[in-house]
Amino acid sequence: MLQLMSEVSVENKIFYAVLLFSWIVYLWEAYLASRQRKIYRTTTHVPAELGNIMDPETFEKSRLYQLDKSTFGFWSGLYSEVEGTLILALGGIPFLWNVSEQILDQMGLGSEYEIVHSLAFLLLATLFSALTGLPWSLYNTFVIEERHGFNQQTLTFFFKDAIKKFLVTQCILLPVTALLLYIIKIGGDYFFIYAWLFTLVVSLVLVTIYADYIAPLFDKFIPLPEGELKEAIEAMARSIDFPLTKVYVVEGSKRSSHSNAYFYGFFKNKRIVLFDTLLEDYSPLNKESTEETPENENTETKFRPKNVNKKQGCNNQEVLAVLGHELGHWKLGHTVKNIVISQMNSFLCFFLFAVLIGRTELFSAFGFHATQPTLIGLMIIFQFIFSPYNEVLSFCLTMLSRRFEFQADAFAKNLGKAKDLYAALIKLNKDNLGFPVSDWMFSMWHYSHPPLLERLQALKGDKQN
Structure with a gap:
């Protein structure tokens, strides 16, 4: 009896420690957000x-935009925290596991089909998350x-896009999860090594495709x-030995007027992607009026420009400067360093998972x-038990990102x-209504990019980080 009471006590300690830490993190985040809202x-x-x-x-x-976003973040964050607490306190996770088990029982699949059971649970959980x-x-x-x-x-475009994202996510998530669970099941004492290698391959493939x-x-x-x-882009790429193969423009303006640019690919097959909203000469938002929509074009995908920030985007020299920054991440090895850090963390987490998985x-x-x-x-282990470690790691990565x-x-x-x-940083800050x-x-806690004023001062001075 004493042993049973001791075990129950340990279980309660674990459960309440997880809830307590979750609320500590939420209150800390809420406090930081309140400080920033006061600034706004x-x-x-x-x-x-x-x-x-x-x-x-x-x-x-920009002040009003960021104030609205911060207020929205407060209420959505409070809802998320309360929802998570209720799910744990009311036994939502075992309840959903039992529901998925009942569904499989009706299909004639017993408890020996744990992987199928897990996929049914995951599908229901992600569907619940999407709906809420x-x-x-x-x-x-x-x-x-x-x-x-x-x-x-x-609205039509939004719902079609949301459904498509959900389906594509499931097409990737469910097979990958099934294979990961299978590897853990058959991997023996060193399953954590095989699981880590599998997730490494999956992440590299997904980045590639x-x-x-x-x-x-x-x-x-x-x-x-x-x-x-x-x-000019190709010439700049050649000057730093960046193995550029293609340059694309993505029609980001059909969903948002925010702008971006990035590169992707491995080894000798690099591509650059520019959002049309980044390019002054290509952004539809700079047009005085939209062209007539062809009769055979779906009305939910036609462009509806209403951003009044003329001229949006950057001129060619400013675009080259933005790309010079992005290619700097490649030349200085930031991309490789981030991958190495991510995989070292992944290996450590799988190793600790192997140590803890037997703890009933x-x-x-x-x-x-x-x-x-x-x-x-x-x-349980990755999301709840590792949460203190994840918070510390996130803060360290934020500081590294600013550097x-x-x-x-x-x-x-x-x-x-x-x-x-x-000039480009000022324009992009204006286009995106960033508050300086x-x-x-x-x-310090949230900004993965340095504040605008610090970046401008560094460009004007001799600051090296």
Whole structure:
């Protein structure tokens, strides 16, 4: 009896420790967000040091936009925390596991089909998450983003896109999970090595095929037409030995007026992708009016520009400066370093998972007294038990990311792009309604990119990081 009471006590300690830490993290995040919201509310005039960077109208627009986003983040974050707490406190995880078991029983599949059972549970869990998150996503897109001129989607397009994303996610998630569970089952004492190698291969494959086969399911990619910009991009790539093979323009403007650029690919097969909203000469948002929509074109996918920030995007020299920054990440090895850090972390987590998976009290703490399903073990250990470690790691990676950003800016500066990158950062901040004033604690904890003013000061000075 004493031993049983001791075991129950350990289970309760684990359960309440997980809940307590979750709420500590939430309250810490809420405190930081409140500090930043105070900045949004009280900083109503352009600070003197920003007088040559932002006009009062843009400053006020960005202030109101970020204030709306912060307020939305508070309520959505509170809902998420309460929902997670109720799921744990009311036994939502074992309940959903039992529901999926009942579904399999009706199909004539018994307890020996644990992997199939796990996939049914995962499908129900992701469906639940998608449905409960849908109202928040709708509000964010059609109220906040719409109010501030960023949303370009129709309601029909939004729902088609959401359904497509869910289906594509399941087509990847379910087979990968099934293979991972199978490897863990047959891997013996060293299964954590095989599981880690499998996830490494999967991540590399997904990175390789994403832009060629997955992203085009959602957005239209077209080769950048021949001309001055393409020739200049290719020349800059050759100057730093970047093995560029193709340059694409993605039609990001059909869903949002936010802009971006990135590169992908391994070894000698690198591609650059530019959002049309980044390019001053290509962005439909710069047109005075849209062209007539062809009769045979779906009305839900036609473009509906309503952003009034003329001219949106960057000129060719500024685009080259932005790409100089992005290629700096490659030349300085930031991409490889991030992959190495990610895989070292993944290996460590799988090793610790192998150590902890046999602890039945971990399962009992979350309502699994009779069975210890591998998928549930992965969820408990990776999501709950590792949560303190994940918070520390996230903070360290955020600091490292800021250092990498300064280094990439310095690389572009050494290419002779300092003046153009300076101008591009100001334009992109304006186009995306970024607020240039931040609370130091909020910035330190959350900003993976340095605040605008710090980057501009580094470009003008000799700061090296």
